Amino acid sequence: MSARLPPDPGALTPREARRLFRDGLVTPTAGWSRGWTQANLVALPRDLALDFLVFAQRNPKPCPVLDVLEAGAVSGPLLDGDVRTDLPAYRVYVDGELVDEVPDATGWWRDDLVAFLVGCSFTFEAALAEGGVPVRHVEQGVNVPMYVTDRRCRPAGTMSGPLVVSMRPVPADRVADAVRITSRYPAVHGAPVHVGDPGAIGIADLGRPDFGDPVEVRDGEVPVFWACGVTPQAAVMESRPSLAISHAPGHMLVTDARDADYLVP
């Protein structure tokens, strides 16, 4: 089966979006189902789940857990569907090595996997746009650029790893707005972790992201960095689990929760 890119992905309900992905459409999800929360997926064996959840608790900015499914479960309150099929693309890791990227993870799934849904900064992008802050990768129709930094997360048991960030270029006179707006979404990475010089956090070249696509940084714009949900993936890989399944970067779960559910007053 295959599915075609709809004319206005932002207007789809989460159920409609997940249906297209289940039918085989592979595309980054930024801008999809406007107003509905997107989530990172990390599924790993139950014997590593405690370490992962403690790691998330210790590193809440990059790892804001929205929900944890019961061991072996493939559905939960955040999705009326199946986490094995309803994302556009998955990465499969065996012993910490990437072995496969697939549009359907059913063939790799195991009954002892615990699926974690982790907040995604796409959630606050509609609010940024409404607040007059440009979201360049959505404008350009590409995946958000993501970078591995030289900052380390606080480890937990077998889990440790670097902080991974997403970057959005923001006009200098809009940086304060970008901070103010995203601060109101602590459950989906919240305020930026760094503003300005990429080198200060170990990023050599903005034009060569570790994940996703490069975007244009225009004159008068400042690169602004938010903690990214790829961080937990990086930590899981360092623990070399026998099996781990995640979304492919930028190819998220579109959930049945509204962005407003994660807005603080």
Next chain:
Amino acid sequence: MSARLPPDPGALTPREARRLFRDGLVTPTAGWSRGWTQANLVALPRDLALDFLVFAQRNPKPCPVLDVLEAGAVSGPLLDGDVRTDLPAYRVYVDGELVDEVPDATGWWRDDLVAFLVGCSFTFEAALAEGGVPVRHVEQGVNVPMYVTDRRCRPAGTMSGPLVVSMRPVPADRVADAVRITSRYPAVHGAPVHVGDPGAIGIADLGRPDFGDPVEVRDGEVPVFWACGVTPQAAVMESRPSLAISHAPGHMLVTDARDADYLVP
């Protein structure tokens, strides 16, 4: 060894307070070490720790996890000390039954225990007092009254249980202030879960709390209920762990974190 109640417990540093408790002083800690965060303790075997942490993730208002110690560890970033000795009193549960209440838990400790530190509403009491909202149990020098409600928490694995609440009587014209002030501390139970009629949440008699002491509710005051850190204890007990060690209700860990660390803008 024994230690005597100091003249001004609120002026003690956390280290000084923990020293007194280590030396044998047994007292509720409301009002102690003003400006420093207090925490609930729940320690349970590692094989139940994942269920507990997922339970906390699903019920963040009653179970805001501030830190998780490594399995077998008795110290961590929130205390320069020893969780087995530095609280004024502990409860010990075997197979879910209360078997002991002790001022020192060392004799009961096991290497496979994972200690969870959970936020406590005492943290926002200084802010309430500064905001002109009376804190009756501190005024009366007693333990905060706590009640088991008829609301159930969202279960996780082997963990399930009722919502437990603490109650503070608030003058009707101060209820809005109480809500506003405590909303700013989501990591320590945040805004009230119920305002007014105790019967509506299954509390038959305010004068007979399930834990702690009754306090006076004066004319013109409304009982206001906050989610309480005894909730996770109740859930742990329902799972009948081979061993669980908690603080005695109201007898908290005084941590090295400042209340302001948990204040959101």
